[in-house]
Structure formats: C-alpha cells, structure tokens
Amino acid sequence: MKRTMRMLLIPLLLFLVATGFSTRHTGEGQTLYEQHCARCHGADGTRGMFGAKNLQKSLLPDTAIALQIRNGKRIMPPFKKRLTPDQINELTTYIKTLRKPAI
Ligand code: HEC
Structure with a gap:
C-alpha cells in the first residue's frame, strides 16, 4: 500500500516541479528585459533612448545578440557581471519575440 502511494506520488511531484519550472521559464526573459533593458530600449523595443x-528591426543572429548583452556596445553597458549565461539566453530569446516581420 505504502509502495503504491509512493509510485503515484513521485510522478505527480515530478509533474508539478516540471510545470512550475516551465511557467517560470517563459516569464523570465520578459522580467529581465523590463528590469535591465526597457529603460533604454522601451517595453516594445522601440524607445531608442541614448541611441x-x-x-x-534588429536582425542580429543569436550569437551576436548574446555577445552584445555580455560586452555592451558604446552607451549600452556590459551585463556579463550582472547576468548569468542562462539569463542572457533568456533575454536573447525574449528580444527576438519583439521583432516585427519586415514589411
Ligand atoms: C543605457 C542604455 C541601454 C541599456 C540599459 C541596454 N541597451 Fe541595448 N543598446 C543600447 C544602445 C545605445 C545600442 C546601440 C549600440 C550601437 O550599435 O551603437 C544598443 C543596442 C542593442 C542591440 C543591438 C541591436 C542591433 O541590431 O544592432 C541589442 C540586441 C541590445 N541592445 C539588447 C539589449 C538588451 C537585451 C539589454 C538588457 C540586458 C539592453 N540592450 C540594455 C543601449 C542600451
């Protein structure tokens, strides 16, 4: 009986953990963007503060985006000391969702 309970509980726990992680996962890029990037780039990416x-409209590939977040460029500050590589990946994925298809 105890054994059956455990066999039911373990998959349930795994499922909860997995879904919990995935919801957090999707929102993280946006949260990070709002915290670190929106003051210059704007919530929708078009603000253009400080150039x-x-x-x-950005067409940079993933590797170049990640590199620029890490190292910065001119007025854009480097984020490699403030963000983990995972967070930089989240941001790279998120900012591509801001892109509009070229007309
Ligand atoms: C202090 C203002 C500022 C902040 C904060 C900032 N940026 Fe920037 N960003 C800039 C400027 C200025 C440029 C243009 C640099 C250049 O090419 O001269 C730029 C360029 C970029 C580009 C290159 C786009 C292209 O097509 O060349 C990307 C990608 C980018 N920023 C992403 C981010 C992300 C992600 C964050 C947050 C982690 C962020 N930026 C935070 C000012 C900022």
Missing part, C-alpha cells in the same frame, strides 16, 4: 537600437 539604443530599435529591437523590432
């Missing part, structure tokens, strides 16, 4: 590039 910040319009992220809706």
Whole structure:
C-alpha cells in the first residue's frame, strides 16, 4: 500500500516541479528585459533612448545578440557581471519575440 502511494506520488511531484519550472521559464526573459533593458530600449523595443537600437528591426543572429548583452556596445553597458549565461539566453530569446516581420 505504502509502495503504491509512493509510485503515484513521485510522478505527480515530478509533474508539478516540471510545470512550475516551465511557467517560470517563459516569464523570465520578459522580467529581465523590463528590469535591465526597457529603460533604454522601451517595453516594445522601440524607445531608442541614448541611441539604443530599435529591437523590432534588429536582425542580429543569436550569437551576436548574446555577445552584445555580455560586452555592451558604446552607451549600452556590459551585463556579463550582472547576468548569468542562462539569463542572457533568456533575454536573447525574449528580444527576438519583439521583432516585427519586415514589411
Ligand atoms: C543605457 C542604455 C541601454 C541599456 C540599459 C541596454 N541597451 Fe541595448 N543598446 C543600447 C544602445 C545605445 C545600442 C546601440 C549600440 C550601437 O550599435 O551603437 C544598443 C543596442 C542593442 C542591440 C543591438 C541591436 C542591433 O541590431 O544592432 C541589442 C540586441 C541590445 N541592445 C539588447 C539589449 C538588451 C537585451 C539589454 C538588457 C540586458 C539592453 N540592450 C540594455 C543601449 C542600451
């Protein structure tokens, strides 16, 4: 009986953990963006403060985006000391969702 309970509980726990992680996962890029990037780039990527590039029009590939977040460029500060590589990946994925298809 005890054994059956455990066999039911373990998958349930795993499921809860997995879904909990995945919801947190999807929101993280946006939260990080709002905390670190929106003051220059704007919530939708178009603010252009201090000459910040319009992220809706950016065509940079993933590796170049991640590199620029890590090292910064001119007025854009480097984030490698403030963000983990995972967070930088989250941001890279998130800012691509701001892009609008070219008309
Ligand atoms: C202090 C203002 C500022 C902040 C904060 C900032 N940026 Fe920038 N960002 C800039 C400026 C200025 C440029 C243009 C740099 C250049 O090429 O001269 C830029 C350019 C970029 C580009 C290159 C776009 C392209 O197509 O060339 C990306 C990607 C980018 N920023 C992402 C981010 C992300 C992600 C964050 C948050 C982690 C962030 N930025 C925070 C000012 C900022």
